[in-house]
Amino acid sequence: MATTANLVRLYLKRRPQLFTVVKNRLCNYSALARRLQKEIFPGKKGEFAAVKAALLRLAKEKQGNEKDWEKAVQKILSLSTVEMRGNVSVVSSKTSAGVPVIAMSNSKAGVMSVVDSSYSKKLRKKGFEVIDNLTLVILCSPQELQDTPGCVSVILDSVSAEGINVLEFISCHTDTLMVVKNADAVRLYSILSGLIGKG
Numbered sequence: 001m002a003t004t005a006n007l008v009r010l011y012l013k014r015r016p017q018l019f020t021v022v023k024n025r026l027c028n029y030s031a032l033a034r035r036l037q038k039e040i041f042p043g044k045k046g047e048f049a050a051v052k053a054a055l056l057r058l059a060k061e062k063q064g065n066e067k068d069w070e071k072a073v074q075k076i077l078s079l080s081t082v083e084m085r086g087n088v089s090v091v092s093s094k095t096s097a098g099v100p101v102i103a104m105s106n107s108k109a110g111v112m113s114v115v116d117s118s119y120s121k122k123l124r125k126k127g128f129e130v131i132d133n134l135t136l137v138i139l140c141s142p143q144e145l146q147d148t149p150g151c152v153s154v155i156l157d158s159v160s161a162e163g164i165n166v167l168e169f170i171s172c173h174t175d176t177l178m179v180v181k182n183a184d185a186v187r188l189y190s191i192l193s194g195l196i197g198k199g
Contacts, residue, residue, distance in 0.1 A: 016153060069149070075144075100116070135185035145174050152171060
């Protein structure tokens with residue numbers, strides 16, 4: 001049977017933002033313990049002390065691996081560049097869109113294509129589902145991205161923390177492509193520029 005400490009650790013591993021807050025000692029451990037007690041042990045009132053003790057032990061553990069991980073991610077991001085392309089549309093279909101494609105992904109649900117907006121009218125006439133007024137933002141990273149865990153997590157955590165919804169996301173080799181509404185493009189560019197140390 002899993003101990004309270006193990007259950008707390010597993011819960012936090014699935015919630016990396018909370019895990020980071022605990023490891024960096026940036027929280028009120030009593031308040032967080034009350035919250036976790038309700039979420040991990042619903043209906044059990046006697047677990048508060050054990051949950052808080054588990055949180056405090058996690059906070060005191062050596063942070064070497066986390067710091068190495070953060071340094072590796074920061075190195076990759078500092079060697080990255082950001083590009084933007086406006087006037088794009090996203091086309092959802094069961095087959096290829098039949099027009100020049102900027103980026104594409106296939107899944108069981110169908111094909112998602114990022115295309116120049118000049119093709120939107122033609123594609124709608126053919127019956128394709130098209131979303132306009134979008135911008136493609138590309139983070140171009142070095143080869144080491146392939147072997148460095150956590151890069152995509154850091155990027156998406158930073159973006160979601162600012163309330164930006166990424167409509168489409170494609171990770172292709174060393175390129176990370178994100179499609180957002182035009183209204184969010186400048187903010188996304190600014191966030192990514194800050195992450196790579198050029199903002």
